[in-house]
Amino acid sequence: MNILFIADPLASFKIYKDTTFAMMREAQKRGHTVSACLQQDLMWQRGAAVMADVRDITLTGDAVNWFDETGTRPVALKDFGAVLMRKDPPFDSEYFYATHLLEQAERDGAKVFNKPRALRDHPEKLAIMEFPQFIGPTLVTRSAADIKRFHAEHQDIILKPLDGMGGTGIFRVRPDGMNLGSIIETLNKNGAESVMVQKFLPEIVKGDKRVLVIGGKPVPFSLARIPQGSEVRGNLAAGGLGVAQPLSKRDFEIAEALGPILAARGLLLAGIDVIGDCVTEINVTSPTCFQEIHDQMGFDVAAMFVDALEAALTA
Template identity: 75%
Template sequence: MRLLFVADPLEDFKIAKDSSFTMMREAAARGHMLFACEPRDLVWERGGRVTARLRQIALTSDPTAWFTELETPSTPLAELDAVVMRKDPPFDSEYFYATHLLQQAEREGARVFNKPAALRDHPEKLAILEFPQFIGPTLVTRDAGEIKRFHAEHGDVILKPLDGMGGMGIFRVGPDGLNLGSITETLNKGGAQTVMVQRYLPEIVQGDKRILVIGGEPVPFSLARIPQGSEIRGNLAAGGKGVAQPLSARDREIASTLGPILAARGLLLAGLDVIGDSLTEINVTSPTCFREITDQTGFDVPKMFIDALEAALRRT
């Protein structure tokens, strides 16, 4: 098969932990042809189809020069077997435009994973609102008065922007309310931007668990990202320590409920973030932790993903 990965620049991949790289390696081991491009390479013109300037690559065994490249002419995406959208957040205007170009490619016959419309319909912070039975006390607003009221009710809260990634822009305000007004002004831009506020979950000390759901089925291990030192964030990008562990009964309940729903909407891969017993985010753009879970448990996450991708292609 001819597989295209729409991603960040290949030169920026950190292959020791990059989940997209593990997908590529598994696909290459099965004999599939690998192509890559960035969202900026997508082009559409009236009378034609969505095309991209592709980089055909072959993987090497050298970690410092992990691929070789063949020049490939602009190719219609519909002529490839699958397009895997793996561009990292932020989900900004350019990401939004890329999903529309990929959706046009779908109309022309391309098979895109995750589906572009589903990416737009599931903003990673706000997607949890659909599943209130699994989330802790949560407020979404741009109103400073509502944030103050929520803090007064719950005492210890987390505030975060809706477009952040890797733990960026997350603040904790304790019962003393110290700096609540200043933090609110910083995040809501004086009432111009919406923020999320959640009751602080002390279970974060045991880790912010990433549960991968592939083809509607959960990977049997999560990666608990444990904050280090005085840090409140477990994100690996913020210095958290990743520890793989079997899913708890509550983890399985959440994943088994959401998995079939998300898969039916065209989300072949999703990453559920759970602290304690509470769902906190649904990641759909480029969920990670493949490498860490595989290395620590022996469960082959990339194999499960490529199996699911091949099965999805056989159904279409």
């Protein structure tokens, strides 16, 4: 089977930790062939199938020059055994348009994972609204007055933009309310953009856990991303320390409740972020942490993912 990965530039991969690389490596190990393209390589013209300029690649096993490639060639997405959308956030207008091209490719007969409509329907911050039983006190608003009221009620809060990634744009405001007005103005652009506000969860000191769900089933280990020093963010991109650990009873409860629902909607892979006992985000664009869990716990997450991919294609 030939698998197409729509991803960021291959030269930008940090292969010692990159999840898309782990997927490629496992696919090639099983005898599948691997191709890659960028989101901007997608193209559609009336009367034809959705196409992409793709490169066929072979993983070399070398830590530096980690792949060999052919030149680009135009291929219809429907001609691949599977198409994996692994473009990193942000979920901007171009990503949105790409999901429509991928949905047209599905009409052509392509098998796309995660399903394009499901990507659009599950913005990573707002997807938690459907599951209030698993989240902490949360507010989504443009209103400065609403945010100040929420702060007065909960005292210690986190504010974040709806389109942020990797911990960017996250602020903590403590009971003294220091700089709250300025932070609101920065995030909501003077009322032009919505902001998510959540009660601060002190359990963050034990980590922001990434709980992976593959084919509706939980990976039995999470990666707890633990803030370092005076930092409030546990994101690895913000300097957090990643510590793999077995899922807690509550983690399993959350994953087993959400997993089948997400899978039924075409989300083969999702990353549920959990602080303490509360879900804070549901990541569906390009969830990570495969290699960290494998390296620390010995559990082969990439193998579980490719098992689920192969099963989905024969279902």
